[in-house]
Amino acid sequence: MDVQRKLEILADAAKYDASCASSGTELRDSSDGKGLGSTAPGMGICHSYAPDGRCISLLKVLLTNACNYDCLYCVNRTSSNVPRARFTVDEVVKLTIDFYRRNYIEGLFLSSGIIRSADYTMEQVVSVARKLREEHHFRGYIHLKTIPEADDALIAEAGKYADRLSINIEMPSENSLAKLAPEKDVRAIRRTMGRLRLKLDEAEEAGKAVTKAKPPRFAPAGQSTQMIVGADAASDQTILHTSANLYGSYKLKRVYYSAFSPIPDASRALPLAPPPLVREHRLYQADWLMRFYGFDAGEIVDEAEGMLPLDIDPKLAWALRHRDRFPLNVATASREDLLRVPGFGTKAVDRIIATRRVTSIRLADLGRLHIPRNKALPFIVLSDHRPSPHLLDGVGLKERFRAKPAQLGFAF
């Protein structure tokens, strides 16, 4: 089998992993004349976009799609009849360098089916990163999938070469995982996430100490995970509580939500349907509310419903449930309160706070602050605007925001 055919099979096998970030790592470059590559400051670089709206930043492939596990939702499960392939270590290394030199990619995201044992699989994955770093002095971005329960020395080595490590939690609840992925063990996944966090903390603390020798390098871009949405019956409430737990426990940089999507040669046990893309989008918005807007996992979803509304965004839905807290005076409200106004992004709030020190904010200014008027106006008081008191009390307010049902675009 030639490399191009292998690439087709092993990229196809890797595409259900949503993560493609290349941001948040240490700054490196090759201006010392030795080696190839650099990391991008700031938000990372997407070198292309596929028609599914997803960023193509890394060469995202599996080392092999042969797998001992039989996870029902997975295209690579052992009982599937998809064609199998396996890259040699050198093939992945060469592809990465060839693509990198042409500026197609920021680096490599390597994962693998579980073959032979956790340690054997992890060792194979690590040896690609080792070769890239040690022999080719590759300074680009590397994301490695961590195999739960792999030996500590292998995990330490993975962290030495990789910018980011990830382990997928896969399902929002332990029961779903046991049902859909019988060989996977959520306890083992969490224990390994815990081990990663201890190593991340250790590297971070050693980095702070001035006197000590250089700390062991360990995944400067941290760890992330992915949850599949819509393959089980878990509610959005459950999903967000699981995310909050994971963010708090393991200091994850990101939880990716991946709408369960039709796959070739699907299992009989899991009937296929179009992926719940709007739901996935709402979950990302809710995730942002937790991480950047000061919302608690427990207050985002209406407890009686258990699910996020699909027709309006979760912050607007929260505001409609808490009308007594509005309208808010933009001239005096705290940062925390401003962040809770529908249509106010973090940057808009920063601009409001800087601007209001110098001058008052008027209706005509909203456009220049990039705030959608229709969404924000019922909830705010400006120097020349006060919403009608009937508006906030009226039942028609929610109707006003209901958009025509349509799939929304979301880039990440």
Add this chain to the structure above:
Amino acid sequence: MHVITLDSETDFDGWRKAARALALNGVDPRGVTWTVRGNEPELFEAEPDTSLEETPGTFNVPAKFVELAKIAILHRNPERFALLYRLLWRLRSNHDLLEIATDPDVAEIGAMAKAVRRDEHKMHAFVRFREVGRESKSHFVAWFEPEHHIVELAAPFFARRFADMPWSILTPDLCAHWDGHAVAITPGVAKSEAPTEDRLEEVWRSYYASIFNPARLKVKAMQNEMPKKYWRNLPEASLIKPLIAEAERTTAAMVANAPTEPHKAQKRVEEDMPRKAASSSDSIAALRSEAADCRACPLWKNATQTVFGEGPSRAHIMLVGEQPGDKEDLAGKPFVGPAGQMLDRALEEAGIDRTKVYVTNAVKHFKFVPRGKIRLHQKPNTPEIKACRQWYERELASIKPDLVVAMGATAAQSVFGKITPINKSRGRLIETGEGTRALVTVHPSYLLRLPDEHARAREYERFVDDLKIAARFLRKAAHAA
């Protein structure tokens, strides 16, 4: 009317010099026309600007303005020089002007700078090198059409990234070249100068097609980030239309296709390397593995793992704490976090070797609520303490220590089987029957929480004193034996 002619589209220094002189001469922005050499409207050609006097002196502007101006001046909008001068003019009377995000000039300059940055970012992303020549003689050449005057701005990124290969980026405005030592800028060229193919492009295209998931078509999201104007120079873009056209059919086929017979794989499964053996093969190891799956109360759900006791199976002293904390939950070992370090220090001062005592907790899962990136410790309640007490009892029966030290109220509740106030019971040996005695003291994390330094030192001394009672007891027991 003053006419200022700059040397080039990106002549920031020229703009700065002229703007400074204009401002010092009090020239109103409405009285200035800005142009670039080679682009001057014919009208002005014979009208060199001589009316400005060399005015010595300088004035202050916010550093932020200079940064913003350096970027915004790269915008292709011919009005940018005038806009920048107008801002400079207004800044002299209002130093805080840039903070007013709602000011039309501030908003416009911000939008211009943002557009330039975005174009630079997209150039970093969408430049596609093609290899000319092979192996050691190869040279990588790209053709790119930037929206703004960003070639000089964007070039250093490529120099840092591709330091070990010679490359050229050709554009209609300017070209950038790297020879391994320095970036050289030359005039723009025609597209026909650039290579038209590369041996890897077929492989790259098949990657692009394979990584695309046809079941989640989001064409608008793609176009927002990768607008059509870039497509003509991206080798993969020729696939976009056919992939979109195929997507619906492919997805429908995936959903409609009857599942095939499950494939019976020939697995080759090997055992992982032997892990560090459990500390002993006795009943404590068996208890530990049994407790790993404990579901007696709901605390297991949110925790990482059961944190069981640790220490010699024939220890004379058993230390009991409240529950594992953040670090303990991650490591799976008791007393390894900040409270553990405090305990280690106190044990050492009391003359007790931690490796000779058995250390455990009354509750064996971490109880917490997540708050952003941290977890807030929560005190276990009575049902949780009761549910977990079986493990303490079984540890006790297995270790058979001479002395149990209960640290804190939760531990005391578990050890005595009832709520036991610490201050009334601490500092003395209490008979618990069956030949075991108990000693009550505070939990080391209580010491960590005391805000007052003096109180902390005093309470730490009392804690060490309590542990010394245990140490004396241990010595007596050893002596008696």
